[in-house]
Amino acid sequence: MPIPLQKLFTYKITDVEASQLTPGMRVVVPFGKSKLYTAIVENSHQLAPTAYQAKPIYQILDKSPIITKKQLQHWQWIAAYYCCTLGEVMRAALPSALLLESETLVVKNQLFNDESLLTDGEFLIFEALQHQAELKISDISNIIQRKTVVGFIQQMLNKGLIELKESLYQKYKPKLEKYVKLNPKYHNSNALNTFLNDLKKAPKQSALILQFFALNPKGTKTLVANDLLTKAQSSVAVLNALHEKEFFEVFYEPVDRIQNSDETVGLKSLSKTQQVALNHLKKAFLKHDVCLLHGVTSSGKTELYVSLIQEALKQNKQVLFLLPEIALTTQLIIRLRAYFGTSLAVFHSKYSLNERVEVWQNLMGHTEKAQIIIGARSALLLPFSNLGLIIVDEEHENSYKQFEPAPRYHARDAAIVLASIHQAKVVLGSATPSIETYYNAQKNKYALVELSERFGDGLLPKIELINLKETYKKKQMNGFFSNQLLEEIKRALSNQNQIILFQNRRGYAPIMSCTSCGVVPHCPNCDVSLTFHKLKNSLQCHYCGYSEPLVTNCKACGNATLTTQGFGTEQIVAALQELLPEVPIGRMDFDTTRGKYSYQKIINDFQLGNTKILVGTQMLSKGLDFSNVTLVGVLQADSMLNFPDFRAHEHSFQLLQQVAGRSGRSASNGRVVIQTYNPFHQILKQVQAHAYLQMYQEQLSERKQHRYPPFVRLVKIILKHKNAHTLFNASEWLAKSFAITFKDEALGPSDPPIPRIRNLYAKTFLLKFPKNQQLENSKRALLIIKDRFLAISEFKSVRFIIDVDNY
Structure with missing residues (x-):
């Protein structure tokens, strides 16, 4: 069940249900006093539970x-390895439209009749229930204009005004297309002529019939109603009239919400270097199931992926193509659809619930x-049956790691396990592989194939470091831009080229x-301080x-002396618009990419030169x-280097090298x-x-000296609570338990960089194994400590989070 409980639950079924399940x-299934949940059947058996009375299933x-x-085997591995429950994996995997849940409805208690007991708000609900049989919780919130209504509902329950009931609701609704076909009795020409003669006084109906036969001369095909009405410039009322006269048969059928074109183009020819790399990949797969493709930026890794996908499809195998960002899928979808047409499906959070179902x-x-299947990390949890190839592009990206909520899995590592279950092959692609992955390749755990030159003999971009201390001292700055960067921007624009400017902070100003x-x-x-958003x-x-x-x-003081410190993407755009008022400037950050098609619009505008x-x-x-x-500018590189994380320097190198790779x-x-x-700085x-x-x-070398991955395994423990004193006591108790068990x-315990988020204080522990x-023995000991910790009444309300491989 999609709840965070470790155990499975047994329910009672009839012989008829047993034969169907x-x-x-x-x-x-019912759970607790009144809730209904969607559950997945694991197996049927004859052993009744001894600790509780088994309830019958609901539906x-x-x-x-x-x-x-x-798929279930993969879910079980994720639950076991990442110390979470199978229910949490189920909730993450299933599109919520497939998770039917009960909704609490409020109904009037027919025995209540003393209106004098009611407050103004309660009387409004009483009146509403006179006209409506039941109200949703959201309806009550709207009526009394409050966001939180739990206490209010409890008061009405105590007075006997209302009763609560649970109602099951279905979230998924298939998209239905309306179709039209000719009634078989009018396939006879005499019957058809007779009917048409009777329509002389209905010219609109006659015109619609003539258009139907223009599109369908023999009258034997089924047409899409909308297409027919558009071609005939007619209305639904005219079609309904002919349906009532039993001339047309009208019916609905479910169709996919996303339609791909059947038209495809041939694969591009590989360069000599790419062909050599492809041959090495195929050879590597004879001995290894996982291969790291280490290719510099713009070396043409995608074309190698396309060749491998085509070979997998020839063997009737499924392919999973994982990407770290939804933004990346926009460009890649266009390229892959051109090659593979309707064989491609997209799965990520920007798609609607119904599309994902x-x-x-x-x-x-x-x-x-x-x-x-192309998608972000959640696509890994789909029901594959014949998986042959998994591609994890930009495998070094931190976005593959799920942090909140559980399961806190890493899509790259979980993909390798999924491939093992399906006996499939895995390609890990990156210009800047994670240190753990490259270490595994060096140790021959993974195969390694390298692409060391850009496609078409292109050169890697020339990188120049500008010393901000010197430029500020010499007054060679114009706002946030050094004179040298500004000159490069103007030169690129005069050559009709485009520019990317990078600042890893959104908003107008952070302080x-x-x-x-x-x-x-x-x-x-x-x-944390609040970020200023000027727009x-x-x-x-x-x-x-x-x-x-x-x-x-x-x-605080009432003076009109507020000023900004630091700068984000919004302020950079504003500064550029002042310096270069005639130049069209775009912005791509979390604030501008909230909509379903916002990525696509921003990328398309830049691609087309708008x-x-x-x-x-x-x-x-x-x-x-x-x-x-031809030009990439990094406005300030220092904040990344000083982040308190053992991977800060690695991440800085990867991020700067990747953003530099967009140039030339x-x-x-x-x-x-x-x-x-x-x-x-050495990294720069x-x-x-x-x-x-x-x-x-x-x-x-540094990680070996200080005991960090890939030489040890890390498990991070996070405690959270709204009361700082309770959290302190909890962390002290846990520190003593860890000292005894793990030495x-x-x-x-230590404070995280931000000690309080959403009114919850936090303490962290780090376990190095x-x-x-x-690791299984260590995790087992950890879970025992967790159970003992939560058994203490003072600590029951403390959130105990386990994050395995927290990096």
Whole structure:
């Protein structure tokens, strides 16, 4: 069941139900006093539970399983490895439209008759129930104009005014297409002529019939009603009239919401280097199931993926293509659809619930529409039956790791396990592989294939480091732009080229402060300053979503001396519009990509040249391909390098190298300008030299010295509670337990970089387990400690989060 409980539950079924049920089917079951949940059948047996009385199931939802045995096996591995429950994996995997749940409805207690007991708000609900048999919780919230109504409903229950009931509701609704066909009795020409003669006084109906036969001369085909009405310039009323006269038969059939074109183009010819790499890949798969494809930016890795996909399809195998960002899918979908047409299906969170259900159903139905699945990490949990190839592009990306809520899995690692279950092959592609992956390749756990040159003999971009200390001292800055960066921007524009500017911070300014008293507005729910968003004229928290309008005067001292510190993408766009008013500028960050098609619009505008300069956050660094970009500017590189994380330097190298790789992807040579206060930093020098191997060796040496992955396994424990004192006591108790059980392997407790988020204080522990130690035994001991911890009454309300491989 989709609830965070470790155990499975037994329910009672009849002999008839037993004959209909098979593992993987959905049933609706009662749980607790009144709730109804969707559950997945694991197996049928004859052993009645001894601890509780088995309840009968409420309803069978499916005629056949909606999950596969191999899928369930993969879910079980995720639950076991990442220390979560099978229910949490189920909730993450199933589109919520497939998770039928009961909705609480409020109904009037017919025995209640004393209106004098009611408050004004309760009387409004009493009146509403006189006219309506039942109300949803949201209806009550709207009537009394309150966001939280739990206490209010409890008061009405105590007075006997209302009763509660649970109603099951279905979220998924198939899209139905209206079709028209000729009634078989009018296939006879005499009957048809007689009917047409009777329609002389109905010219609109006659015109519709004539158009039907123009599109369908023999009258034997079925037509889409909308197409027919559009061609005939007619209305639904005319069609309904002919349906009532039994001339047309009208019916509905479910259709997919997403329609792909059947037209495809041939695969591009591979370069000599690409062909050699492809041959090495195929040879590597004879000995290894996982292969790392380490190719520099713009080396043509995607064309190798396409060749491998085509071979998998020839063997009637399914292909899973994982990408770290939804933005990347936009460009890649266009390319892959051109090659594979209707075989491609897309699965990610920007698609509607109904669209995701249809992808799920197409996979379960083994249709040709779902031979290739492209999507973000959630696509990994789909019901594959004949998987032959998994491609994990940009495998180093942190976006593959799920942090909240559980299951906190890493899609790259879970993909390798999924491939093992299906006996499929895995390609891990990246220009800057994660240190763990490259280490595994060096140790021969994975095969390694390298593409060391760009497609078409293109050169890697020249990278220049600008010393901000010197440029500010010499007054060679224009706002946030050094004179050198500004000159490069103008040169690129004069050559009709495009520019990408990178600043890994959204909003207008990260800090708004008062110059009179020094007060900085903070979020009331989190220990962070509020970010200024000029377009909305508001201060926003990027952690909990809290927002407040900007006031001109300081709330502390009352003076109108508020000013901004730092800068985000919004302010960069504003500064550029002042400096280059005639140049069309776009912005790509979380604020501008909330809509379903917003990624596509921004990318298409830039691709078509409607936008000359694109300003964005790390979204821009992830594999996007723009042939006309010759300049990339990094406005400030230092904040990434100083982040308190053992992977900060690795991530900085990857991010800067990837964003630099957007430049010079065609025949033109690219340039990259990185502005920094520390141009002599070792990582920046390695970025400038494109020295991945040097960075890898240096970071590997440091990690070995300080005991970090890939030499140890990390498990992070996070405690959260609204009361800081309770949390302190809980962390002290846990520290003593860890010291006894894990000794020197446990570090903590410590405060995270932001100690309070959403009014919950946090403490963290880090457990380091040697690679040669059985992780299962350590996790088992950890879960025992967790159970003992939560058994203490004072700590029952403390959230105990386990994050395995938390990086």
